[in-house]
Amino acid sequence: MGPHPAVADVRRAVRLALADLEPGDLVLAACSGGADSLALAAALAFVAPRAGLRGGLLTVDHGLQSGSAHRAAEVARLPLGLEPAEVLTVRVGTAGGPENAARDARYAALSEAAARLGAAAVLLGHTRDDQAETVLLRLARGSGTRSLAGMPARSGIYRRPLLELGRATTVRACAALGLSPWEDPHNRDDRYTRVRVRARLLPALEEELGPGVAEALARTALLCRDDADALDEWAGRAYARAVVREPGDGGAAGAEHAAGGGSGGSGGTERVALAVPELEDLPAAVRRRVLRRAAIAAGSPPGTLSAGHIVQVERLITHWRGQRAVEVPGGVGAVRRCGTLIFVAGPSRGGGGGP
Ligand SMILES: Nc1ncnc2c1ncn2[C@@H]1O[C@H](COP(=O)(O)OP(=O)(O)OP(=O)(O)O)[C@@H](O)[C@H]1O
Numbered sequence: 001m002g003p004h005p006a007v008a009d010v011r012r013a014v015r016l017a018l019a020d021l022e023p024g025d026l027v028l029a030a031c032s033g034g035a036d037s038l039a040l041a042a043a044l045a046f047v048a049p050r051a052g053l054r055g056g057l058l059t060v061d062h063g064l065q066s067g068s069a070h071r072a073a074e075v076a077r078l079p080l081g082l083e084p085a086e087v088l089t090v091r092v093g094t095a096g097g098p099e100n101a102a103r104d105a106r107y108a109a110l111s112e113a114a115a116r117l118g119a120a121a122v123l124l125g126h127t128r129d130d131q132a133e134t135v136l137l138r139l140a141r142g143s144g145t146r147s148l149a150g151m152p153a154r155s156g157i158y159r160r161p162l163l164e165l166g167r168a169t170t171v172r173a174c175a176a177l178g179l180s181p182w183e184d185p186h187n188r189d190d191r192y193t194r195v196r197v198r199a200r201l202l203p204a205l206e207e208e209l210g211p212g213v214a215e216a217l218a219r220t221a222l223l224c225r226d227d228a229d230a231l232d233e234w235a236g237r238a239y240a241r242a243v244v245r246e247p248g249d250g251g252a253a254g255a256e257h258a259a260g261g262g263s264g265g266s267g268g269t270e271r272v273a274l275a276v277p278e279l280e281d282l283p284a285a286v287r288r289r290v291l292r293r294a295a296i297a298a299g300s301p302p303g304t305l306s307a308g309h310i311v312q313v314e315r316l317i318t319h320w321r322g323q324r325a326v327e328v329p330g331g332v333g334a335v336r337r338c339g340t341l342i343f344v345a346g347p348s349r350g351g352g353g354g355p
Pocket of ligand 1: 031036061
């Protein structure tokens with residue numbers, strides 16, 4: 001007799017997510033002890049040896065609830081057959097609120113452990129339901145296509161094999177394997193927006209609109225991802241065309257030098273100049289992406305550079321009437337001079353607020 005269908009589904013998803021790895025590679029499951037990541041860890045324990053891989057486990061003790069150290073130790077001791085199985089104890093700060101601070105500390109610890117252990121991948125247990133919640137939250141905030149694309153299946157060392165499976169599948173898989181997931185009391189605390197989305201909003205949507213809403217939202221994320229990828233590629237080419245490359249000063253635009261085409265954030269004080277005529281006829285979705293790239297290349301931090309900032313910069317092209325520099329985060333200013341839009345960091349530039 002084969003495994004329970006839910007167990008088979010989780011194992012298949014994990015097998016697919018690891019198909020490109022090399023024999024002997026170490027893969028770590030990030031396991032909180034909740035149903036999603038417990039089913040994930042159990043599947044990794046099954047799949048890894050059969051795929052010629054090594055499977056390990058990491059569990060993070062955030063130290064935020066009494067008994068958390070004990071619980072983390074229990075997760076690391078689960079007889080799943082994953083080796084190494086480590087508890088990572090973190091100190092959670094306060095920056096960005098408790099949820100963000102816990103997440104930042106968790107990812108920092110997971111990344112550090114993965115590097116120390118030489119892991120090829122770290123698996124996260126996000127499911128289709130988590131994806132649906134993410135999309136709904138971002139929709140309510142008024143996000144663009146990239147943001148609605150939700151969580152990616154891969155990002156750096158992290159992989160999310162369960163994004164196409166429902167949470168009910170992981171719960172069933174744990175039950176079929178005789179594993180008792182830990183129920184995080186935070187997951188019931190409706191002071192958290194995500195908990196309210198999970199416990200009230202999605203069920204209400206399913207009730208009113210019919211079943212399959214979570215699946216549809218996750219599908220929306222996939223479609224948005226394809227669209228966002230295509231637009232990003234278009235913007236990359238448009239950026240390379242628009243960048244003004246000038247050795248030294250003396251150019252018509254007064255640009256000293258420009259960032260290399262398509263380069264990412266410089267993390268410094270790059271000066272980036274774009275030819276306005278190259279931007280005027282672009283579709284807004286592409287133009288805004290080009291402007292975002294330029295601002296980041298000039299040193300604006302991507303995390304704080306919002307769509308609102310970019311819309312303000314865009315007015316220097318679409319609603320030009322001689323306005324002063326537009327400030328964006330990171331001390332970067334965008335100013336238009338002689339048909340060139342210049343992004344520059346530092347105090348040397350002139351200019352005040354928005355148009
Ligand atoms: N304390 C932790 N230790 C290790 N990994 C964690 C921890 N908390 C979360 N993760 C990882 O991040 C993923 C997403 O966690 P999150 O808390 O957002 O979702 P969740 O639905 O509560 O997940 P789960 O049911 O697995 O706890 C988890 O599936 C797991 O892979």
